[in-house]
Amino acid sequence: QQSRGISTCRAQKTSEFPASLQKIVGAFQMVPDPMARYKQLLFFATxxxxxxAxxxxxxxxxxxxxxxxWVVPELRADGKIYWRADSDSQLxxxxxxxxxxxxxxxTPAEILSVQPTFIEMLGLKQSLTPSRNNGFLNMFRLMQRKTLELVAAQAKAKQEEAEPTAAVTPTSNGNGAATAAASGAADVAPESLTPVQDGMxxxxxxxxxxxxxxIQNDSAQHAGHAGAMAARHGKAGASGETHFRVEVVSEVFEGMSQVKRQRMIYQLLEEEFAMGLHALSLVTRTPAEADKAEAAAGRG
Amino acid sequence: QQSRGISTCRAQKTSEFPASLQKIVGAFQMVPDPMARYKQLLFFATxxxxxxAxxxxxxxxxxxxxxxxWVVPELRADGKIYWRADSDSQLxxxxxxxxxxxxxxxTPAEILSVQPTFIEMLGLKQSLTPSRNNGFLNMFRLMQRKTLELVAAQAKAKQEEAEPTAAVTPTSNGNGAATAAASGAADVAPESLTPVQDGMxxxxxxxxxxxxxxIQNDSAQHAGHAGAMAARHGKAGASGETHFRVEVVSEVFEGMSQVKRQRMIYQLLEEEFAMGLHALSLVTRTPAEADKAEAAAGRG
Amino acid sequence: VADVDTASPAPAPSQVALGAPLRSEFPILDQEVNGRPLVYLDNAATSQKPRVVLDALSRCYTEYNANVHRGVHALSARATNEYEEARAKVATFINAPSSREVVIVRNATEAINLVANTWGSANIKQGDEIILSVAEHHANLVPWQLLAARTGAVLRHVRLTPDKTQLDMDHFRSLLSPRTRLVSLVHVSNVLGCVLDAAYVAEQARAVGAKLLLDCCQSVPHMPVDVTSLGADWIVASSHKFCGPSGVGFLWGRYELLESMEPWMGGGEMIADVYLDASTYAPPPMRFEAGTPAIAEAIGMGAAAEWLRGLGMDRVHAYEEEIGTYLYERLAAVSPRVSVYGPRPGSCPRGRASLAAFNVAGLHATDVSTLLDMAGVAVRSGHHCAQPLHRELGVPASARASAYIYNTAGEVDVFVEALADTIKFFDDVHSGSAA
Amino acid sequence: VADVDTASPAPAPSQVALGAPLRSEFPILDQEVNGRPLVYLDNAATSQKPRVVLDALSRCYTEYNANVHRGVHALSARATNEYEEARAKVATFINAPSSREVVIVRNATEAINLVANTWGSANIKQGDEIILSVAEHHANLVPWQLLAARTGAVLRHVRLTPDKTQLDMDHFRSLLSPRTRLVSLVHVSNVLGCVLDAAYVAEQARAVGAKLLLDCCQSVPHMPVDVTSLGADWIVASSHKFCGPSGVGFLWGRYELLESMEPWMGGGEMIADVYLDASTYAPPPMRFEAGTPAIAEAIGMGAAAEWLRGLGMDRVHAYEEEIGTYLYERLAAVSPRVSVYGPRPGSCPRGRASLAAFNVAGLHATDVSTLLDMAGVAVRSGHHCAQPLHRELGVPASARASAYIYNTAGEVDVFVEALADTIKFFDDVHSGSAA
Structure with a gap:
């Protein structure tokens, strides 16, 4: 079993990438010689x-x-992002x-669903170890962070035009009480009993x-869970934060497949929480889908 | 070549010990079994x-x-030291x-001439590594320190009765200037250029x-000295403090052989300076011997 | 003792039986001391290292040794990967939400000093109170004494229960007040073997707004430690006690808390930008790792953490409860003159560690351990860096036998027989029966 | 290159030729990187370890691993002996008058922080001046910045000579005043390779009553360093740069000075007696070694010091002058676009270190080192923990090739040819000649 600190989830298949990225991966994979691949990279630079300025x-x-x-995104009217970048190093x-x-x-969703592991397919010896001076990984993460900022800003702008404030419905199952209101991200008390949940x-x-x-903490139900997991959780007395059910309704999901939505949330929580979460059960819906589901439930 | 930090000089031969110590070493060496040696040690304790109190x-x-x-010495009128000791551990x-x-x-001189290495002849697995919790070595060193204190106190008392203050004659050869007056031990400036000499x-x-x-610093004469020594000294520019000539006249030497006097001085300087001194040329005389030598020189 | 019939070649770690079958992984155990097979029962002082850790060290120095975080060449990239992977393995071992919460330090002592000199210096003021206990290791006393001397803070010490076997939780509760800024306690005592009710302590500390640091030196090697459920704000541990190399250990802290802490040591790696007169600092954990770290040692610590996790810390704990109980019971039965400190096994809901500090009436602990060494049995004697606790117990020192996953019931038997012989040896001398 | 015809079996270390004949002692050097034989020229970042050091580590963990200074059992006694013997070997290596003057720390960075937080905190007051230089490693900048921020002390920086190859001694002298409390300078620069006139600096510092600390990270591995003649009050160095393990280093200080310093970290080993509210402390060096030290690592460091002393540091230095000069001359001749920093060999009475930091006009240092890595050549690129110096040099980064006793002229040739290829590679891309 690989340790969870560094490993990301299973590598994406090329077919899961945006078409533009698929083309690049294909282009590099056609070049058998590493020096020629560097040459190709330098042509990209030119x-x-x-x-x-x-x-x-x-x-x-x-x-x-x-x-x-440096990297700068631009979210255009077509709902897609266009990038500019520069560096003083040619590679x-x-x-x-x-x-x-x-x-x-x-689209933002496409960008957020990309995993940095694609770089390994290019044969450029780029490491994926999170490290201060991992230029590629830090650049990739900044691009995803900037994408998220744009998405959030856009959603907020739309919301302010049209919608009431989103209502968070914290529900608790067992000993994992949800604590903060939706807007309360900033004022979560530092001595919170549920740091993982608060962060999510x-x-x-x-x-x-x-x-x-x-966000529903099911950890208590899994306290008897066999093997090494249980060993780390069953004994310590206080409430673990290992198993969660998350249901989220957001218009960000419009036009995204379920797989992409899940990947996007995984990406969002990866750096901070992937290692604390053993199991995340996700239900992701657009507002339209949620309304439909509710109507169906009402009927049923 | 053994490193100088821990090694003392060559182990003494049994014949060089005081008779009382020779007897003990002999007694232990007759016992072949380590447990029996511990038993013997416990009998000593009883x-x-x-x-x-x-x-x-x-x-x-x-x-x-x-x-x-605990250890306590007593310097009796016969010029010899008698010890008391106790411990809450039987060994x-x-x-x-x-x-x-x-x-x-x-005599104080005999005590000061003993090297702690004799303990190794007893087969008791006592270590000679200087360490905070080396009970044997720390006890032995305290006994030698207390001996020196007694000698110093006695000499001072005699001196105050009879003699003028000792005159130190610092002579310098080359770049090793002697700095402090005889009584100036306490006020040697910490930024002294000659820490080894000052300490001696x-x-x-x-x-x-x-x-x-x-105390005469001959280090400059040896700056060309071949091999690793020279490598460590010849390059650094400032004055090394590696080779000294010491002439000392003291009544403490009365009744001591030259070998014992030298060993006593070696012992005195061992812990602090043995590692900084590569060569120490010693002339040790009692006042009477010094007077005779002076008279001879006057004649010669 | 734990699993049975795993004679198949190269079993998965989680199927390896503990005790005797594990000994082949520890080359050092196969030797004679004073002509007798070594019985190493000084594990609370330091554990031995399995082959997998020795191999990790050796691979580092013979395959890819290079400085980390700074170079683009192949060796440097591999060393950086291995070093950061080791941090992640430690994070996984203690179930930390992120490897960024794991700071690599020299030892638990440095980790406590780090917290005292960063969070402590910034948050502890005159009159603030810090709750420790009389059973703390010196490493969890002296840094707070130095902080108290600088700031005018007041140290309060949880005392022992009347039977002197564990910390008195009623007394602990009575010490809490709105002035309490910090509670810093030992998770498992290295002398008493008692296990702290961490959940209760965390709850009580939180109720008065105090932070909680747990000294997990004696728990991390021996039981599952899960920082997401433990309730502590920081924990500290030393690699050399959990099968890893010396010279390395870790501080775990909640990330927001680490982020709030100013740097302590200055130097390379912990900076963002350095100018002549001032600098900006890297985020945690780098902020607290100035200079070239203990690279190979951290990699060895990661290998140890991964190996122990593979064994299963629940199995480790179960094995140790078994052998610890056996050790206690056999030791206590040697002679009415033997006193074993700490709670009797079974008397405590959280159990006790597989160590037994003891004294034999009329004998000095050092004499006992010296004679045991003659029989090949390595136990510690002294104050075990807990002088105040020994004052509480009314003795200057104690001997301590501490078992780990590779010790066997047979070794406990050898120890107990050697102890009986030792007592007889001293008795014989005193009754004059010797030659 | 140095001695000749020593083909006899097992020659004494002082007769082993340096360079190629030494490579068999360093197992890591015999490997391929990217399909090419490894040429390791990143020695200023960390050195490789000879078998004798690996064996010392292995022996410790497989024969006598135990905690030190605390136990009476056989393993503990041996571990204590080996640990203290290692301290003595380091003392001998730098010709310290007593091993008690050697404090074992994690790295040189910790050593400087130790001095800043003990002697510095006690002796540096508002308005006092500390003289550093623009060429210091971050480890000799940030601790003093933190101290200055706490105390209101003023930092003064010795600038470079107009040709930017070394420290300007006239400027140094002009900075000295009765307010100068401390001079802390790098003995050998890790970027410029220039060697400080330590005797002059010591004399000048002493004349104004200032203490002198020398950062000897780049001198101790490469030349004879004798603290009795160097004139410094403290020196610091890291084991991993002089053939020893990572995670350990040393602080040497004059004993009276160490004795005058209050403790820094609190914990086990550094104490005399611990009470609940206060403690008394052990004398140096123990006073500064809180907690279980880096035992195996210190023993490895001692083995490295002894091994280098056996080779003869004068021979090491002579060999490095030779290969360093060759490195410089060949590198400077690659292209007029190559600038090598620091003094030209022969232009300086004290010589220069066997390292060469450089840039190629039009190329980023990182690109250069990435392409060199493709040819199996390991050089460092970046700011080498000396951002202010790079600002002085007017570049964001540099590449650096640094040789040690096991590097050969042939390896320098491989490096230089790979560099020429690298420059051509980038030129080709820009002139569009690639496929």
Whole structure:
């Protein structure tokens, strides 16, 4: 069993990537020689459009790279994101160009569903170890973070135009009481009994602006769970936070497959919580789907 | 080549010990079985005279032992030292008894000339690693320190009766200037250029109350010295402190052979300076011998 | 003792029986001391290392040794991966929500000093109270004494129950007040073997708004420790006590809390940008890892954590309860002169650790351990870095036998017989029956 | 390159030729990276370890691993002996008057933080001045920044000579004043390779009553360092840079000075007597070694020190001058676009270290080192924990090739050819000649 600290979930298949990224992966996989692949990367760099001087600002800068790297997204009216990037290192600029080409013209949902593991298919010896100076990974994560910010800002703007505040319905099963209100992300008391749950709530609320969000802690039901898991949880007395059911209704999901929605939430919670969560049962719906389900339930 | 940090100089031969200690070593060496040797040690403990309650005070306590150990010397009119000791551990009490028996009735010079390595001849698995909780070594060192204190106190008392203050004659050869006056031990500036020399002067003055003390730094003459030594000294620019000539006149030497005098000084400087000194050329004389030598020089 | 009939080649770790079958993984155990087979019962001081840990160390130094986080060359990239993977293995071992919550330090002592000098210096003011106990290891006393001396904070010490076997929880509760800023207690005592009711302590500490640090040096090696359910804000442990190398250990802290802590040591790796007169700092855990870390040692610690997790900490705990009970019962039966400290097995809902500190009336603990060593039995004697506790117990020192997963009931028998011989040996000398 | 015809079996270390004949002692060097033989030129970041060090580590863990200073049993006694013997070997290596002057720490970074938090906190007041330089490693900048922020002390930085190859000694002298309490400088720069005139600095510092700390991380591995003649009050170094394990290093200080320093970290081993509210402390070096130390690592460090001493540090230095000069000259000749930092060999009475930090005009250092790695050549790129120095040099980063006793002229050739290929590779892409 691989340890959960570094491993991401199973590698995506190429067919799951956005088409633009599939093309790049294909192009690199046709080149058998590593030096030629670097050459190809450098050609990508030369094709990158120049980045305006005003974009070279700290908020666009990727932290922790030895070289300097900047990335800027633009969410256009077609609902898709277009990227600009630059670096003072030619190889890093090549990686940036590759990401710009692969992720421009994609929807936020597509971008968020991409896993960084695709880089391993390119044969460039890029590591996926989270580390301060992992230029590629830090650049990729900044791009996903900026995407989430855009999604959140957009959702918020729409909401303010049209909708009431989303209602969170914390429901508790067993000993895992939900504590904070939907808007309460910032004022979760630091001595919270349920740090995992609070964090999930904060993250999901910020990124998805959900109409409804229900987080249910089923850990107590799994306290008798066999094997090593139980060994870590069954004994310690207080409430574990290992098994959750999450139901979320958000318009961010419009046009996304169930798989992509789940992957997006996994991505959102990956860095902070993947290692604390042993099991996450997800129900993801758009507002329209939720209304339909409710109506069906009313009928049934 | 053994490293100098822990090794003492070559182990003494049994014949070089005081007779009382020779007897003990002989007794232990006759017992082939280690458990029987421990039994013998415990018998030593039972033979130890009880120590009066007033002797169980911090200044008599050996530091760093897990068990509690106390040692007290008494310098009698015959010029010899007699010991009392106690411990709450029976084995440590046995070691104390062994030292009390072996070193009682010895002159200060005899006691100071003993090396702790004799313990290895007893087959008791006593370590000679300097360590906080090396009960035997710490006890042995406290006994030698207390001996030195007695010698110094006695010499001082005699001196105050009869003699003028000892004159130190610092002579310098090359770049090793002697800095402090004989009484200046305490006020050697911490930023001294010659820490080794200053320390030697302080130690020898305190312990021997010398009528004359000359410390001469010959290190510069040896700067060209071949091999690893030179490698460590020839390059660094400033004055090394590696080779010294010491001439000392003290009545402490009365009745001691040259070998014992040298060993006593070696012992005095061992812990602090043995590792900084590569070569120590010693001339040790009693006042009477010094007067005779001077007279001879006057004639010659 | 635990699983049975696993004679098949290369069984999965979770199927390896503990005790005797595990000994082949520990090359050091197969030796003679003073002509007798070594019986190593000093595990509470340090554990031995399985082959998998020795191999991890060896692979690091012979395959990819390089400095971490700084280089792009192949060795450096691999070393960085292995180092960060080790951090993740430790996180998984204690079920930390994120490996970013694991700070790699030299030992548990450094970890406590780190908290005292960062969170402590920033949050503890004159008159604030810190609750410790009389049973703490010096590492959980002295850093707070130094902090109290700097800040004017007041130290309160939970006392023992009247039978002196464990901490008095009523007394603990009576010490709590709105002035309590911190509770810092030992999870499993290295002398008494008693196990703290961490859930209760966490609940009570939280009720007065105090932070909770648990010294898990003696729990992490021996039982499942899950930081998501333990209730502590920080825990500390040393690698060398849980089958890992010396020179490394970890501090776990809740991430928001780590983020709120200013840096302690300055240097490379812990910075974001350095200017001549000031610098900005990296986020945790890097913020607290100044300079080249204990790279190979951390990798060894990760290997140890992974190996123990593979064995199953519930199985480890069950095995130790069994051998610990056997050790206690046999030891207590040697002679009426033998006193064993801490709670009797079975008397306590949370059990007791597989260690037994004891004294023999009329004998010094050091004499006992010296003679046991002659029989090849390694036990510790002294104050076990818990002088105040020994004052409470009214003895200057104690001897301590502590078992681990590779010790067997047969070894306990050897120890107990050697102890009986030792007592007889001293009795014989005193009755003059020796040659 | 150094001695010749030592083909006899098992020659004494002082007769082993350096360079190629030494490589069999370093198992890690015999491997391929990216299909090419490894050329390890990242020694200033960390050195590789000879068999004698690996064996010392292995022996510790398979023969006598136990906690030190606390037990009377055979393993514990042996571990204590080996640990203290290691301290003595380090003392001998730097010619310290006494092993009591050697404090075992995690790394040089911790050693500097230790001095800043003990001597510094007690002796540095508002308005006092500390002299550093623009060429310091972050480890010799950030601790003093933190101290200055606490105390109101002022940091002064020695600048570079106009040609930016070394520290400007005239400027150093101009910074000295009666307010100067401390001078803390790098003995050998990890970027410029320049060697400090320690004797002059010591004399000048002493003249104003200032203490002197030297960061000897890059000198102790490469040249004879003799604390009795160096003139410093403290020196610091990291084991992993001089053939020893990671996770350990040392602080040397004059004993009276160490004695004057209050403890920093509290815990076991550093105490004399512990009471509930206060404690008394052990004398140095134990006072500064709280908790279980890096036992095996210290023993490995001792083995490394002894092994290097056996080789002869004068021979090591001579060999490195030779290969360092070759490295510099060949590198500088690759292309007019290559700039090598630091003094030209022969231009300096104290020589330069066998390292060469450089840049190729038009290429980022990281790109250079990435492509070199494809050719099996390991060099570092980045700011080498010296951001301020790189600002002085006007570059964000540099690449650095650093040689040690096992590197050969042939390896320098491989590196230089790979660098020429790398430059051509980027040029080709830009001129569009690629497929």
């Amino acid at each position: 094709k990158l459009a120049p980045m305006p 005003e974009d070279h600002v700290p908020e666009n800068k990727v932290e922790g790279c030895v070289s300097q790297v 890093t600029k090549g990686l940036a160009a590759l990401l710009v080409t692969g992720l421009s013209g994609c 709530e904060r993250k999901l609320t910020a990124a998805l602006r959900p109409r409804e969000l229900s | 033979k130890l005279a009880p120590m009066p 007033e002797d169980h005070v911090p200044e008599n306590k050996v530091e760093g032992c897990v068990s509690q150990v 440590t009490k046995g070691l104390a008894a062994l030292l009390v028996t072996g070193l009682s009735g010895c 002067e302080r130690k020898l003055t305190a312990a021997l109350r010398p009528r004359e003390l000359s």
